[in-house]
Amino acid sequence: MATQQFDPNNAQNLVEIEKQFAVKAVEHAQTYWNLLEKVKPQDLKLTPIDDEIFEHTMKEFPELSENNYEKLIKIDEDWMKSEEGKKRWRNFMMQYEKKIKDYNFGSLIRTDAREEYSETNTIFVTRIQFYAFEIARNRLGLNDRAHEIAKEEAIKEKEKAEKEKARAEREKAKKKKN
Numbered sequence: 242m243a244t245q246q247f248d249p250n251n252a253q254n255l256v257e258i259e260k261q262f263a264v265k266a267v268e269h270a271q272t273y274w275n276l277l278e279k280v281k282p283q284d285l286k287l288t289p290i291d292d293e294i295f296e297h298t299m300k301e302f303p304e305l306s307e308n309n310y311e312k313l314i315k316i317d318e319d320w321m322k323s324e325e326g327k328k329r330w331r332n333f334m335m336q337y338e339k340k341i342k343d344y345n346f347g348s349l350i351r352t353d354a355r356e357e358y359s360e361t362n363t364i365f366v367t368r369i370q371f372y373a374f375e376i377a378r379n380r381l382g383l384n385d386r387a388h389e390i391a392k393e394e395a396i397k398e399k400e401k402a403e404k405e406k407a408r409a410e411r412e413k414a415k416k417k418k419n
Contacts, residue, residue, distance in 0.1 A: 262346075262347055265346070265347075266346075266347050266348055266349050266365065267349065269348050269349070269368075269371075270348070270349040270350075270358055270363070273375070274357070274358060274391055275391075277384060277387050277388050277391045278388070278391030278392050278394070278395050281388060282378070282379040282382070282383075282384035282385060282387070282388050283379060283380065283382065285379050287372055287375060287376055287379075288341060288372055288376075290340060290341070291372075291376050294337075294369075294372050294373060294376050295376050295377055295380055297333070297336070297373075298333075298373040298374075298376070298377055299377065301329065301332075301333050302329070302333075302373075305377065310377075310381055310383060313354065313374060313377050313378055313381065313383055314353065314354050314355065314378075314383055315352060315353045315354070316350065316352045316353075316364065316374065318352065318364050321366075321370075330367075330370060333369070333373070334367060334369050334370070337369045341368065341369055341372070343368050344367065344368050344369040345367050345368065345369070346367065346368045347365050347366070347367065347368075348365070348366055348367065348368045348370070348371035349363050349364070349365060349366075349371075350363065350364060350366050350370070350371050350374060350375070351363060351387070352364055354378045354383045354384055354386070354387060355386045355387065356387070356390070357387065357390050357391070357394070
């Protein structure tokens, strides 16, 4: 049986493929949020080469450390996706082609580190851009508020589940009685 080689340059945007990429990006975001809930951001290690990525990010993008890390706290999408920004990020990314698995996969990132993932606080970036921002945010304490929000949400979810379980048990006992 002959197999054709896939040519990404001539591929159509198939809806199913796009959906699969979107599902993977959402799963990645959920996993990361769950990690932020359970692990203090400064203690979180996202890759085996976090130190290298952090140092490289701060060297290549010194503007991220200006104004009390303003561009790390709140991502300026226009800055990132400007013609110059795209070129700089492309050069940055390519240095991880053989170092980081799925370095160019799509990932969702919170535009404002002080808030949780939401429709208005999320943009699509490459995996290495996600790592660049999130490693820096974690190291510099910029994700501490997100850690607290995630922990608070987990407590609320646990309480809600316990109430639902108790309600279900009461219903079950009531049906048994009748």
